[in-house]
Amino acid sequence: MSSELIAAATRKKDEIIRKIEIFSRCEHLNDVRRFWISYEPSPAAPESVAGVDGSNIKVDFQGFTIYGVAAAAVLFRGLANGKYESAVTLSVADIDVLSPPQVAERVGLYREVLEVKVAIQSMLSDVEYVLMDGSLRSMLITPSPLNNILLSTILARVSREFGDEVFSNIEARLTRTLRSIDAVRNCPIVTKEVTEPVVYDIDESKSQMITALEYIEKLAVIRRLISDAYLNNIPVLFISKTSRSQTYVKRFFKGKTPVTDIMLFQYLTRESGFSKPYLEDKPIKEMPKVLGLREFYDKLRILLTYVRLGTGEHVFKVEIPYIIGSSATNTLESVVRDVVDILKSVSGDGYPYPLYEAHHITYLSREAFINIVNALGITHLLTGREVLGEY
Amino acid sequence: MMESKGVGKDLNELKLNEIGRVIGETSHTGIYFTAVRPPRVGEYIIVEYHDGEYVLGIVELSKIGNPLVSSSTAQVDTIAKAEAFGVGRHDYMVGYARLLAKLSKLIKEGKAETPKYPPRPAAKVLEASDDVLRAVFVKRSTDGWVRLGNLVNHPNVPVYVNVKAMVNRHLAILAITGAGKSNAVAVLVKRIVDELNGTVLIIDMHSEYGSVASRVNRVRPTVNPADLTLGEYYRLLGLEPKASKQRLYLRKAYSEIRSKSATKKTEQFLDMLINKVEEYLQLSERRDKSKKIPSNDRGSIADLLLKLYDLRDRYGGRVLSPEAPLKLTSIIKVGHANIFQLGEVDEEVADVITSHYLRRLLDERKRDRAGSHGYPVPVLLVIEEAHVLIPRKRVTLTKEVVARIAREGRKFGVGLCLVSQRPKNIDDNALSQTNNKIILKLVEPGDQKYVQSASETLSDELLELLPSLNTGEAVVLGLMTPLPALVKIDKAGWKLGGGDLPVHEIWLNSRYDDDGSEDFYTEIGI
Structure with missing residues (x-):
């Protein structure tokens, strides 16, 4: 097969290069520089900092899926002589069964919920900064299938099926389980407990309803994270290594181009610094009118910037939650400068070390997960890939 | 136990x-x-x-x-x-x-x-x-064990090796120069002789062994020229197979004297041999038709004669002596560390002497085992610089005898201990017959691989360890040890002659005294 691929590559070489050039071509080089603020960070190491990341994996059997999710917050405290004397890991993991549809989206949602929950736990442990791996915007707008169907329609069906009290049940259980990391471990996803009786006779409609409830749980815990952060004056920074966001491209350059923001700044700038901070002027999305979520998210904005910590290093995206009327009155640029100084102090090779360690701690390898699945004793069940000699 | x-x-x-x-x-x-x-x-x-x-x-x-x-x-x-x-x-x-x-x-x-x-x-x-x-690891000497050293990683645990397994299954001690080979030999020899009343013969190519045990017999070995085989004369005279004419005339002379000397004294065997070749030379110079030696061979005969003169001048009386003891027990003393000091002879002579005595030893041990009069006790034979006497790519007389001992020694109580800093140059038949190994620091990859190929139990991982061993540390393998072990070998307690010279000390302590006398060249007018 590889010989066929080599033949195709030879045949299409020029075409492929031409297509790639479209990505790297930009008519707005000078404009990009207008939006890039060169800045040499002055590292200011915090006394304590937490890095949060998560991981998910699944094995699809014929008719159902076994998934695993894990999230961890690594807390570094006790800065003395440039070294953190204490490192504590708060971690949660879960393994369970799901049936189609929307399995991949739901597993991703569970991971995000667990990440936010361990982040909330880290703030109970006297931490100055919380660094989250991933995009806040992405967390708030996914799973995407729910965007294609009117969420309010599904939630109305939820009320009919489960009763209005299902929402307050979720919130009450959330409040209870967020009191300690052990409580989170005992009940990683509260929606599952609320909806457990229906999972055995599930159809597509019920699946949509349960996904909607899980989405409500996610919105509720993110609200709790951001609220606690504001209450305790703990900055929470969402950091993305990769991003398909085109906020700058679309808004400032008006170009119909496949180029993403991160590519633009990565390839057309070189110095350390950050892009001019961008604060959205309207809510991210119209959120559901349950549990007061609409009111909260109507006031939430995301302060967006792209950051490079050293000349020639990688650019990454930073999102900072911003609540209208509650957030600090500093200029956006000065807020970002402070953030860049903090990030520089905890970074090696242009990327925050707490996130690097959290990533390694939570990484679930396929090999390890299959070993766990084997240990469950269900290897006699078919995945359908056995005919290929795979599992 | x-x-x-x-x-x-x-x-x-x-x-x-x-x-x-x-x-x-x-x-x-x-x-x-x-x-x-x-x-x-x-x-x-x-x-x-x-x-x-x-x-x-x-x-x-x-x-x-x-x-x-x-x-x-x-x-x-x-x-x-x-x-x-x-x-x-x-x-x-x-x-x-x-x-x-x-x-x-x-x-x-x-x-x-x-x-x-x-x-x-x-x-x-x-x-x-x-x-x-x-x-x-701790064993009793009455059961045939001698102490070698301590475990490197467990310094309070002594390590003993089994001498019976060592003699019956042979031993190789391998390491780069200065890593502690001679010390290991000395430790083993001392304990075998002193604690077990053992008999050891050390072929000491550099005359470096001194008082290795309480009973030492240092020997500058001599051989009666009449006892030497024709092959041993070829080797002593450096007659390669291509020197066919010289070999031919030597064979002729050797055979003629042998046939006559059975009834005569053998003291003048070398002189008789020379006289006989001188006769051939004279015959080759005669011009009458009755001569039996072609004049074309005169050059070859003259060359052979010169070599025989050189041999007599260099070794006559000192190494090749009619006074050489006839009884093997008077040369290799029972219950002693017998040291053949060969530092002053060249490789060919060392080869002849060594092969000569090893052959005699093996034959006598066979006779003893057969109930006839022979050498009475088993012997551990230590061959230093084994790559010189038992080389992989050359033919030597010792190599042939050692191959026999490697094969048959177990039955007759002659154990081999090959010692070398260039294992890859030792004959593979001989090395692979050594079931026991004491491998100290070895750096050269070719040596390491060669040793591994000749060893059943040396894993890749242990092989990687060899270059990093400290002086005196060794991997010990084979039937003589209860388990493969990393051992810090004891110090012998006496100074070996083969160590590095303290060059700077000699220089610092030396004085050049100009006593005003004229040097040799001035004296003779040059």
Whole structure:
């Protein structure tokens, strides 16, 4: 097969290069520089900092899926002589069964919920900064299938099926389980407990309803994270290594181009610094009118910037939650400068070390997960890939 | 067999420290294990089997890793930052241990029985305590064991080697120069002679061995020229096969004298040989038709004669002497460390002398075993610079005899101990017959691979260890040791002649006194 691929590559070489050039071509080089603020960070190491990341994996059997999710917050405290004397890991993991549809989206949602929950736990442990791996915007707008169907329609069906009290049940259980990391471990996803009786006779409609409830749980815990952060004056920074966001491209350059923001700044700038901070002027999305979520998210904005910590290093995206009327009155640029100084102090090779360690701690390898699945004793069940000699 | 303190109890009662757990797929020959501290290469561990069996293993590989500091982490600043966040707490330690023997049988019966099935993953890996190891390695001299040294990783545990297995299955001591070969020989010889009343013959190519034992017999060996075979004369005279005419005339002279000398005294054998060749030369110069030697051969005969003159001038009376003792026991004394000092003769002569006496020794031992009068006791034969006398790519007389001893010595009580700093240049037939090995520091990869190919039990991991051994440290393998061991060999307690010269001290302590007298050249007017 590889010989066929080599033949195709030879045949299409020029075409492929031409297509790639479209990505790297930009008519707005000078404009990009207008939006890039060169800045040499002055590292200011915090006394304590937490890095949060998560991981998910699944094995699809014929008719159902076994998934695993894990999230961890690594807390570094006790800065003395440039070294953190204490490192504590708060971690949660879960393994369970799901049936189609929307399995991949739901597993991703569970991971995000667990990440936010361990982040909330880290703030109970006297931490100055919380660094989250991933995009806040992405967390708030996914799973995407729910965007294609009117969420309010599904939630109305939820009320009919489960009763209005299902929402307050979720919130009450959330409040209870967020009191300690052990409580989170005992009940990683509260929606599952609320909806457990229906999972055995599930159809597509019920699946949509349960996904909607899980989405409500996610919105509720993110609200709790951001609220606690504001209450305790703990900055929470969402950091993305990769991003398909085109906020700058679309808004400032008006170009119909496949180029993403991160590519633009990565390839057309070189110095350390950050892009001019961008604060959205309207809510991210119209959120559901349950549990007061609409009111909260109507006031939430995301302060967006792209950051490079050293000349020639990688650019990454930073999102900072911003609540209208509650957030600090500093200029956006000065807020970002402070953030860049903090990030520089905890970074090696242009990327925050707490996130690097959290990533390694939570990484679930396929090999390890299959070993766990084997240990469950269900290897006699078919995945359908056995005919290929795979599992 | 000595029973060490505490090992008579059930191992469960010994409260051995747990060092780690078995990980990954296991086999009956080896395991990987994760450990709470870096395992030390050469250290012994005990693996707890699920059926209650305990198996002793030796650590052959030790690694420390950290998933957050991978080999692709190229920036020093990145690592420094990771260190600031205490990345070291993610260090993991992994060892590989070769499984050697079931512990209970090893201690109770002294037999190393390897397990036939693997331990389970997650099985406990325990530190082998000094008490356990003493029960394995400490033996009594009355049972034929002599002390060699201590375990490198367990310095309180002495290591004994079995002399019977050493003599019957032969031994090789291999190392680079200065790593402690001669010391190892000296330690073994002293203990074999002093503690077991053993008989040892050392072929000392550099005359470096002194008082290695309380009973030493230093010999500048001589050979009666009448006892030498024709092949030995070829070798002494350097007559290669292509020197066919010289060989032919030597054979002719040798045969003629042999046929006559049976009734005559043999004292003048070399002179008679020379006289005979002189006759041939004169015959070749005669012009009458009755002469039997073609004049064309005159050059070859003259060359042969010159070589015989040289031989007589250099070694006549000193090495080739009619006074050479006839009885082997007067040369190789029973219960002594007998040292053939060959530092003053060249390789060909050393080869002839060595092969001559080894052949006699083997023949006499055969006679003794057959009930006839022969050499009365087994002998351990130590051949220093084995790569010179038993080379891989050349033919020597000693090589042929050693090959016989390697094959037959076990039956007749002649044990070989080959000592060399260039193992890859030793004849592979001889080296592969040495079941026992004491391998000190070896650096040259060719030597290492050659030794491995000649050894049944030298794993790749132990092979990698050889270049990093310190002076006096050795991997000890074979039937003479209860288990493969990493040993710090005892010091012999006397100074060897073969060590490095203290050059700077000699220079600093020397004085040049100009006494005003004229030097040799001035005296003779040059």
